[in-house]
Amino acid sequence: MAAYDTPKFVVPVSLDQILQGIGKSIEELKSILGGKIRREVPMPRDIFVEPTNTSDTSEHKLTARAQCANPRVRQEWDSYSASDRRAFTDAIRCLMTRPRSGAFAAAKTRYEDMVALHQTRTPSVHGNHIFLLWHRYYLWTFEQLLRSECGFNRQLPWFDETRYSGRFAQSSVFSSDNFGSVDIGGQCVTNGQFANLAINIGPGTGNTRHCLARNGNSQLTANTNSQIVNGCNAYGIYSTMAYCAERGAHAYGHNGVGAVMIDTYASPADPVFWLHHAFIDRNFRVWQNSAASRRTSVDGTDTNGNKLTLDTVINVAGIRPDVRIRDILDTQETTLCYRYNY
Secondary structure: OOOOOOOOOOOOOOOOHHHHOOOOOHHHHHHHOOOOOOOOOOOOOOOOOOOOOOOOOOOOOOOOOOOOOOOEEEEEEHHHHHHHHHHHHHHHHHOOOOOOOOOOOOOEEEHHHHHHHHHHHHHHHHOOHHHHOOOOOOOHHHHHHHHHHHHOOOOOOOOOOOOOOOOOOOOOOHOOOOOOOOOOOOOOOOOOOOOOOEEEEEEOOOEEEEOEEEEEEEEHHHHHHHHHHHHHHOOOHHHHHHHHHHHHHHHHHHHHHHHHHHHOOOOOOOOOHHHHHHHHHHHHHHHHHHHHHOOOOOOEOOOOOOOOOOOOOOOOOOOOOOOOOOOHHHOOOOOOEEEEOO
């Protein structure tokens, strides 16, 4: 199998650019951070249309609702026990053996259903303000598949990349006991729980069988640091924070792991994707914790320029039911019912 090192899907921003953008409007921010996110591969032909409600009468602010009684507490990887870690990787491996749904022609397994879902949705959920919200529900959907189809019964982990910025290879995430090596120059991963993994979705919008490869770059992962995260979280409005977050630690984490993780469309084929996006969702939740209004209101636009409202639909192709933004804006309400350990 060939290893692929696909083009970077976004030009990351610097800390100086982030700090310059604090307090600016979204239009000013786009000018500072370099405009619209660049796509270097064509859109897939089988894109699902993201349903949205664009009525001018839709609410943009939600009255606080009841919290769930016993939220799951997502655990940072270093606080995960050895048995927790093995349970998580075993559940992912299980999903890689489960039969596909049939909804995605190129998918060979249930796990690849999730990769193909991301591939088909990429143009509508990247480079616009639905990015954080769609990926929040996408990650939760993945968790539900692990639980319902593979018996996963632990807390979902996340990887605090600020603690390992510039030195991802030193984290046990990338050990031979867990997800396998990262600094391997774009070659196939041959150790860890996903050694010699064959991927059928991607690269890009195509589907050519290839291996799980990585190409770690410490200069890029150095920018998953707390200054970058806190800089984006200093933005007071959802739309500007989300725009910054996508081009900040999110982009540096993907590009710094490299190879499959650089592929915007099919990056979930690398199981490290889930730890990375849990980190991004955790940063989003930290931002929301700073003010109650951030858990009850939304602004910004979708890929077509339609305003996001509380009734904008988040769709995962029937793998789980459609939800509205109002259902997932607060992770501790009844739909999602989770929080992070810090």
